[in-house]
Amino acid sequence: MNLTLGPVLFNWEAAAWRDFYFRIADEAPIDRVVLGEIVCSKRLPFYAEHLPVVLQRLAAAGKEVLLGSLVLVTLEREQRHIAELAATSPVMVEANDFSCLAHLIGRPHAIGPFINVYNRSTARFLAARGARRICLPPELPSTSIAAIAAAVDDVAFEVFAFGRIPLAISARCTHARLHGLSKDNCRFVCERDADGLVLETLDAEPFLAINGVQTLSHRCANLINELDELETMGIAACRLSPQRCDMVAVSRIFRDAMDHRIGPIEANAALAQIFPTAPFSNGFLHGQPGAAYREPDIRYG
Amino acid sequence: MELICPAGTPAAFRTAVDAGADAVYCGFNDETNARNFPGLNFSREEMRQALAYAHARGARVLIAINTFPRASAEAAWRRAIDDAVGYGADALILADIGLMAYTAQKYPEQRLHVSVQAAAASPAAIRFYVDAFAVRRVVLPRVLSVPEVAAIARAGLCETEVFIFGGLCVMEEGRCSLSSYCTGQSPNMNGVCSPASDVTYQEQNGFLVSRLGDFTINRFAKAEPAAYPTLCKGRFRVGTNTGYLFEDPVSLDAAALLPALREAGVSALKIEGRQRGRAYIDRVVRAFRRALTALDTGLAIPPGGLKALTEGQATTEGAYQKRWR
Numbered sequence: 001m002n003l004t005l006g007p008v009l010f011n012w013e014a015a016a017w018r019d020f021y022f023r024i025a026d027e028a029p030i031d032r033v034v035l036g037e038i039v040c041s042k043r044l045p046f047y048a049e050h051l052p053v054v055l056q057r058l059a060a061a062g063k064e065v066l067l068g069s070l071v072l073v074t075l076e077r078e079q080r081h082i083a084e085l086a087a088t089s090p091v092m093v094e095a096n097d098f099s100c101l102a103h104l105i106g107r108p109h110a111i112g113p114f115i116n117v118y119n120r121s122t123a124r125f126l127a128a129r130g131a132r133r134i135c136l137p138p139e140l141p142s143t144s145i146a147a148i149a150a151a152v153d154d155v156a157f158e159v160f161a162f163g164r165i166p167l168a169i170s171a172r173c174t175h176a177r178l179h180g181l182s183k184d185n186c187r188f189v190c191e192r193d194a195d196g197l198v199l200e201t202l203d204a205e206p207f208l209a210i211n212g213v214q215t216l217s218h219r220c221a222n223l224i225n226e227l228d229e230l231e232t233m234g235i236a237a238c239r240l241s242p243q244r245c246d247m248v249a250v251s252r253i254f255r256d257a258m259d260h261r262i263g264p265i266e267a268n269a270a271l272a273q274i275f276p277t278a279p280f281s282n283g284f285l286h287g288q289p290g291a292a293y294r295e296p297d298i299r300y301g
Numbered sequence: 302m303e304l305i306c307p308a309g310t311p312a313a314f315r316t317a318v319d320a321g322a323d324a325v326y327c328g329f330n331d332e333t334n335a336r337n338f339p340g341l342n343f344s345r346e347e348m349r350q351a352l353a354y355a356h357a358r359g360a361r362v363l364i365a366i367n368t369f370p371r372a373s374a375e376a377a378w379r380r381a382i383d384d385a386v387g388y389g390a391d392a393l394i395l396a397d398i399g400l401m402a403y404t405a406q407k408y409p410e411q412r413l414h415v416s417v418q419a420a421a422a423s424p425a426a427i428r429f430y431v432d433a434f435a436v437r438r439v440v441l442p443r444v445l446s447v448p449e450v451a452a453i454a455r456a457g458l459c460e461t462e463v464f465i466f467g468g469l470c471v472m473e474e475g476r477c478s479l480s481s482y483c484t485g486q487s488p489n490m491n492g493v494c495s496p497a498s499d500v501t502y503q504e505q506n507g508f509l510v511s512r513l514g515d516f517t518i519n520r521f522a523k524a525e526p527a528a529y530p531t532l533c534k535g536r537f538r539v540g541t542n543t544g545y546l547f548e549d550p551v552s553l554d555a556a557a558l559l560p561a562l563r564e565a566g567v568s569a570l571k572i573e574g575r576q577r578g579r580a581y582i583d584r585v586v587r588a589f590r591r592a593l594t595a596l597d598t599g600l601a602i603p604p605g606g607l608k609a610l611t612e613g614q615a616t617t618e619g620a621y622q623k624r625w626r
Contacts, residue, residue, distance in 0.1 A: 072473060073423045074449055082425065098419075098426035105429070114476060116419075116489060118369035121399025139478040139487055147372035167479050168472035168533075171444035171620045174547060178539050183626035199546060200538045201517040202510075207537065208479075215472070215547075217482055283485070289514050290482035 001231050001258055002031040003251055004135070004158055006113075006241040007038050007068045009166065010211055011046075011190040018050040020242070025054075025061035028248045029255040032064040032237065034094050036085075038071050038112070040173075040212045041078045042186070055091070065091045066133075069100035071114045072169045072213065092132070108132045113160055113239070114169070118144065120151040127155045134158065135239055138165045138221065141287035142229065149234040156236035161223040162250060162271075163241025164196060164209050164216040164278065165290060175212045183213070194244040195277055206278070217290065222271060222280035224257050225264045225296035245275040264296035302563055302570050304593060305363065305462060306586050309341040309575040314351045316579045321590035324361035326394060327351065327575065333381040334365045335396075335418055336575040337492030349388050361391035367416035368492045369397045379403055386411050394440065395419075396475055396489075398433070405434040414462070415439040418475035418488065424456040431458050438462055440571065444473050446623045447558060451565035460568035466585060466607070467573025469553040469619050471533045479532045483514035495531045502527070511535075552611035553619050556589070559596050581610055 005024060008017060024030060035055060037043045058065050067089045073082055079099065086093055086103030094110035095101040101115065110133035117123050117134055126134065135158040136145060149157045173183035175190040175197060190197075196209030196216055206218040223230065223238065230238070238258075240250055250271065257267040268280070283292030306322035308314035317325045328334025330342035343351060348364070355362045364385040370378035378400055385393055386408050393411060395401050396418035404411060415421050415430045417440040430436045438460035441450060454461045472479065474488070481487035484499040501512045509521045511530035518535035521527045528534065533547045553573070555562070562570070570593075572585055588605040595602050607616075619625055 071476075072444065073426070074444055076452070079423050079425060098421060098429045099423040100425075102425040102429035102432075116369055116397070116475065118397065118489065119372040119375050119399050121370070121375060121403060122397060123399075125398050125402050137478075137489075139481045139490065144372035165478075165482070167482050168477040170472045170547075172471060172548075172626050178542055178546060182624055184623065197539060202520050202536060202538060202543070203517045204538065205516065207516055210539070215479065284478075284481070287485060289485045290478065291515065292485075 001227065001235060002237050003029065003254055004032040004034065004237045004239045005030045005247070005251070006135075006160075006163070006239045007034045007036055008242045009039055009214065009216070010194055010196060010242075010244070011040070011043050011188065012194055012244075013191065014046045014050055017047060018054055020247070021054040022057055023248060025057045025063065028251040030063060030240070030251050032066065033058050034066045034068045034112075036068040038068045038096055038114075039169075039214045040190070041070055041075065041081065042188070044081065066094045066110055067091055068094045068112055069096045071096045072171070073097055073099040074171065094133070094135075105129045111135065113137055113166070117148070120148055123148050123152045123155065127152050131155060133236075135160065139284050139290060142226075142233070142285050143287065145230075145235065145285075146233040157234065158237040158239050159223065159230060159235055159285075160221055161238035161240060162254065163221055163243055164218070165221045165281070165284075166214055166216050167208070167290075168215040170213050170215070173213050174210045174215065178210065186212075217281065218278050219281035219291055219293075220275055220278045221282065221284075222268070223282055223285060224254060224267045224271065225282065225294070226285055227254075227258050231258075243275055243277070245277070249274050268296065302559075302567060302593065304586070304589055305569050305571040306582065307467075307572055307575040307577065308351070308582070309336060309338070309577070311343065311347050311351055313577070313579050313582045315354055316582045317586055318355050318358050318360045320583050320586035322360055322586055324363050324391065324569075325351075325355060326363040326365050326571075328365040328367075329381050329384075331377065331381070332368055332371075332492050333378050335367045335416070335488055335492045336365075337368070338576055339497070341576060345384055348385075352388050352390070356389070363392045363394055363414060364390040365394040365416065366400065367394050367396040367418045369489045370400055371490065375399070382408075392438070401430070401434045401436070409435075412437050416475070417442055417464070420473050420475040422473070424453055424458060427453065427456070427458045438568065442473050442475070443470055443553070444620050447561050447565060447621050450562070450567060450621075454566035454568075461566070462569035462571050463555075463562060463567050464553060464573055465555040465559070465562075465570045466589065467553060469548070469551065469617065471548040483516050483532060495529075500530055549615065549617075551615045551617045554605070554607065554611065554616035555618055555621055556592055556602060556605050556607075558618060558621055559592055559602055563596060584610060
């Protein structure tokens with residue numbers, strides 16, 4: 001298995017965003033990077049200026065680079081942006097909705113975790129129309145992952161293995177609403193929360209993380225206990241989703257765990273130190289509530 | 302514009318037809334449909350009888366098979382397709398492209414509608430479904446303003462159906478895993494959102510606390526009516542801000558927008574509520590039938606008097622109004 005770095009989902013300051021990728025290019029044992037703003041089209045202009053140089057730096061470091069498309073496309077300018085991305089991207093595009101996919105049919109492309117691939121028929125349909133990579137939806141249990149991966153050749157399957165889990169997208173910007181604003185005059189308040197804005201239950205238990213129009217889990221997905229299981233299923237890559245922590249260190253731990261240089265217990269302890277913001281979860285993979293966490297099997301400890 | 306009405310039981314089905322539905326949508330009593338609630342929906346025999354009842358009265362039946370088939374059990378969803386086609390469904394409402402491919406290939410004459418669960422929100426996305434499966438209609442997700450709906454209808458790729466009344470998803474349909482994050486069961490996989498099997502209520506210091514799985518969703522004072530703990534309709538806290546942070550307890554009511562939706566070129570209007578009883582179906586369907594009749598004869602839309610039937614007795618026009626965003 002190898003490692004994919006998913007797109008930054010949060011509204012990071014543009015220079016910090018660029019520097020984050022420079023360091024990934026220089027230091028991280030990551031094979032592939034998906035770039036681009038996929039959550040909110042209003043943020044697109046901030047990164048546009050840095051995108052070419054980041055792309056070049058990553059490519060020069062030997063990383064495969066892909067450009068991700070917006071998850072929700074409704075506005076006319078968003079439709080134009082998607083059409084242009086599909087037509088002019090110098091690298092393979094990862095489609096996150098059918099607006100983008102429609103432009104990519106018949107050409108090699110990747111399917112992001114926001115396109116619903118729940119079974120073999122859907123995966124085969126997409127593969128026959130040019131899908132080379134498919135990152136499966138985070139809520140899929142291992143039984144489905146195994147069945148899909150076993151049934152479709154010539155597609156590299158990927159699972160969401162680290163980071164707060166994207167759970168929902170809305171036309172409404174909750175971030176703006178929380179500040180008494182609407183999406184159209186949001187004043188980019190989401191930039192204040194580099195890992196998302198924590199929403200608590202009335203018992204003051206951290207529950208979800210708000211990221212503009214997107215809602216994520218508070219808990220951080222972590223499939224490091226299940227790497228061997230995923231490899232056996234035929235999964236080609238684990239996706240690490242950037243949080244504001246040392247993602248180079250996170251990628252090294254995943255690489256070391258994949259190569260059995262460290263066991264799950266040691267790996268988990270190290271990850272918890274790097275990203276202490278939220279507890280881990282792996283429930284979706286085990287067919288349990290996504291928030292649940294199953295301890296590592298000591299056989300591999 | 303056609304009036305498309307929900308039915309979760311044979312009795313509600315007959316009520317909808319009698320109250321003036323042009324078409325009724327319903328599903329089998331299993332995981333193949335997105336309203337898979339205990340005690341709801343249709344056995345194979347009930348579905349056959351419902352089709353006969355509707356067809357004898359000039360109404361059509363749209364069968365929703367709009368969850369995403371489980372990888373290890375696709376056959377159950379294909380059986381639902383085979384049966385629905387065999388019984389003479391006027392259209393199938395589908396969300397999964399694997400299932401659409403199966404249906405389009407095996408039953409090329411069968412009319413297909415794209416479910417709201419497929420989240421087809423732009424002309425390009427809709428063109429994909431038209432080109433790939435010759436779908437005849439798309440049910441638009443509740444993320445679009447009226448001008449955006451009009452632009453899609455103007456593109457003329459296929460018929461458009463929009464929600465006008467009932468429960469409102471705050472999140473885009475078909476792309477929400479909030480429920481499975483708490484319970485392991487989701488609309489996409491199991492046809493349920495915030496399932497009753499995972500809901501608990503407990504008394505706490507004079508308050509009634511509702512929980513979904515391990516998480517508190519709401520808390521009610523004694524005199525306060527306790528709403529069902531649908532996750533995105535719960536009360537939460539961010540900093541000093543406590544309350545209905547995603548959406549207030551409201552229902553969609555777009556009755557006032559009927560002229561604008563007709564002007565936009567919308568083909569069909571959909572009422573949500575397969576989980577609702579006969580009395581509700583009767584009142585809502587009759588109110589919208591009256592409204593459509595008034596619209597067709599150039600009269601003012603009569604007030605529906607539907608507030609009492611709505612969640613929290615309050616309504617919204619949701620994403621149809623741009624400022625909702």
